[in-house]
Amino acid sequence: MPAPPTPSRALVVQRLLTEHCSAPVTVGGWQPLEPWAVARFRVEGAGAARTAIAKWVRPGAARCESWRPAAECAALRFLAEDVETRLAPRVIAFDPAAGLLVLEDLAPRVALDTLLARDGAAAHAERLTAFAHALGRLGAVTAGRADSYRSRRAALGPVDREAADVQPFADHRQEGVRWATALGVPPGARVSAELARADAVLSDPGPFLALSNGDAEANNLLVRASGPADARLIDFEAARFTHALADAACLYVPGPGWLSVGDPVASGLAGWHRHALAQGVPQAEDDRLFGFGLAAACLSWALIRLRRFPALDARARGDESRSQLVATLEAAARTASNHSSLPHLAGWSDRIAATLRSRWPDADQDFTDPVRFPPYRRRG
Structure with a gap:
């Protein structure tokens, strides 16, 4: 009852x-x-x-x-x-x-991550496509309309400055940099220069400035379990205008609940997202602008996750959060390399991951193996 x-x-x-x-x-x-x-x-x-x-x-x-x-x-x-x-x-x-x-009430829709965890990504290709399209569509229809949203938000009371910032987790990223240094992998001059360039584009997205719900992950998309997906995004508690490609990072890099994601280019998810975004942000069709923004978003996310190092280091051998952090750093580096962007920052991310593999032998695994680590395998 x-x-x-x-x-x-x-x-x-x-x-x-x-x-x-x-x-x-x-x-x-x-x-x-x-x-x-x-x-x-x-x-x-x-x-x-x-x-x-x-x-x-x-x-x-x-x-x-x-x-x-x-x-x-x-x-x-x-x-x-x-x-x-x-x-x-x-x-x-x-x-x-x-x-x-x-x-x-959006019932009978259910959270996409529930379906992925239950059935695997292959069984829900159409719903993953709906996810990628919804993220791109959100960016397309809200780009250039920050003032309208901010007026509505200001009318409802005081605004939390950190939540309203385009980069609310910038301090967390800097904490990740400090932990990389403590691990013996400090950023050199070239890495620091690319960090500054990445920070600049994320802080000032230009035409890519668009609304985000603040937590673009599969648990915040509701879809119908059968038939057309008829997708809806939920959980806008941390809504803010930020770089539209920050929301796309979850298609390329594991989120908090996942050990791995698939290849979004091979699966078509990257194309669906980019095409939808370009309907309102034509600059998304520019390979250089798109690749740089995406690389900056993914590598920034990996550094934000690195701040968890001391907590993970204290956990028991075999804790899957360790594997997740290694997979996140490597996936971010791989995405940047695939888009020929931020090569020194990508190499640094790979070196941090290699250091963690050496420190945590239990996390020294092949996260690109689709059998052992299938796409969207939930962290235990």
């Missing part, structure tokens, strides 16, 4: 929807969607019966920052009303004081 809502939250949701609909509304059938501060519920009244999704700030949680609901609300309204696209759920109602969002 679904757990009943807490009285306080039920009353807040019910009152919010009654005010929104200007008619009595009853909330029932509360179904928490753990481990998140999210629930599905039934709405009755106001001339309709349907289900909806509630998201709220969980008191005391690590991710309870009050700016998150406002950021998500602004992004979703921007997409629905300013851009007029169906890439994401629609906002039904928002209570800033309660940190409560009521959203369109």
Whole structure:
């Protein structure tokens, strides 16, 4: 049986929807969607019966920052009303004081990562294509419209400066550089020069400046498990305008939950993403601009992940997070090399990975082996 809502939250949701609909509304059938501060519920009244999704700030949680609901609300309204696209759920109602969002229910869609983990990437090629296309489409339809989004966001309250920055994790990347140095692989002059060039393009994306949900991974795409994918992007709590190719990195480099990804060029995912992005950002058709931006995004992500080194080094032999970090560094280097960009930075990433392979014999494996490490194999 679904757990009943807490009285306080039920009353807040019910009152919010009654005010929104200007008619009595009853909330029932509360179904928490753990481990998140999210629930599905039934709405009755106001001339309709349907289900909806509630998201709220969980008191005391690590991710309870009050700016998150406002950021998500602004992004979703921007997409629905300013851009007029169906890439994401629609906002039904928002209570800033309660940190409560009521959203369109996208069921029966399910998270793409659930399907990939259950069946493997080969079984869901069409849905992976929908993922790549959605990321490219998001960049295409929002490029050049940062002012519109930022006006909406400012109207909803104070803005978290780090979350709003085009590079909110720049400090984490610098921490990764420090750990590389501690491992005995410091960046030389040429590497440092390329780091500066990569930082410059990520900080000032030019025509590639576009909206991101802040967490472009397979768990944040909902698709239908059969038939047409009919995909929707979710979780815009950390929405911001940033370099559009930062979102593409997840097609090339393992994300937090994955040990490996496939070859996006061979699978066609790279082409689907790039073509969709070019519809609104024609500069994406320029091999030099596209390759440089993608290499910068992937290598930056690898360095951000390197900041986890001390935690992983303390773990037991065989911990798969060690393998994931090695695979991430090598995949980022491989992507840069394939696009003839940032050769010194790519070589440095490979040298860091080689140092970790030597330090962690359990992570000294062939992550390009499609049998041992199939695409989108989830980290244990």
